[in-house]
Amino acid sequence: MKQLVDFSSRTVIVTGAGQGIGRCAAQLFHDLGANLALIERNAETAEELRGSFAKERTLVLVGSVTDREFVEKSVATVAGQFGGVHGLLNNAGITRTAMTDKMTADQWQQVIDVNLTGVFNCLQAVGKEMIERNKAGDANPGAIVNISSDAGRRGTIGQINYGAAKAGVLGLTMSAAREWGRYGIRVNTVSYGVVETEMTEVIRGEKFRERSLSSIPLGRFLKPEEAVNSVAFLLSEAAVHITGQHLSVNGGSHIGF
Incomplete structure (x- = not known):
C-alpha cells in the first residue's frame, strides 16, 4: 500500500527552524525521509541544528527571511544541491507586544517585516523555482504551507x-493559490490557536490560563509536536487537490464557515 505522507526523495525548506513549531517540523520531515533545508537567523542555534539531523540530507542556512537576497540565494543553493524544492513551511515569526495606542513604529514594522514580508519573500522565491520545474515537465512541483494564527482571523489584544x-498571510495564500494552480503548485495556510511555545507563554501563564482554556472546546493547549502533523499532511500527496485553504488547528477556539 502506498504511503501518502512520505517525503523520501523530496526536499522541504523550513523557516524559523530553531525552536518551537519549526524545530518539531524539521524533526518530523527528517523522520519521514525528506531532504531538509533549515533557515535560522540565530547562528548559535543553527550550529546546534547541524548536528541534529543526517548530514547528507540537511542544509542549515543562517540568515533572515526579511533579506530578499539571502532568501533567493538560499533557494538556489537548496535546489542545486537536492535537485529542487518540493515543500516550504513558511513558519518564521516574531512578536512585539504593545497596546495599539502605545505601539511604536519600530514594533509595528519589525513584526510586519518578518511575519508578512518575510513570508512573501520565501513564498515568491520557492514559487519561482517550482514554476521553472513545472515548465520543464514536472507535473507535481510541490506545495507551500504558510503559518497564520487565530489572531489573523478574529483579532487580538496587545498584538x-x-x-x-497574520491576516495578510491569509491573503498571500489565496492569491498565490489562484495564480499558481496552473503550475500544479498547492498553497495553503495552517492557522493555529494556542501552541505551547515561547511565543504563547504569557497567555498560558497563571494570569490568563483559565480564560484561555475556557475558549477551547477540546480543553487543552496544543503541543508543537502535535501541531506539525497538519503541516505534513498539507505538504504531502495526501492533500492532493487541496489549495487556497485555511486549516484551523486550534481545538475549536475558532469555529466558522
Missing part, C-alpha cells in the same frame, strides 16, 4: 501588528 500580519 495588532501580529494580527495584521
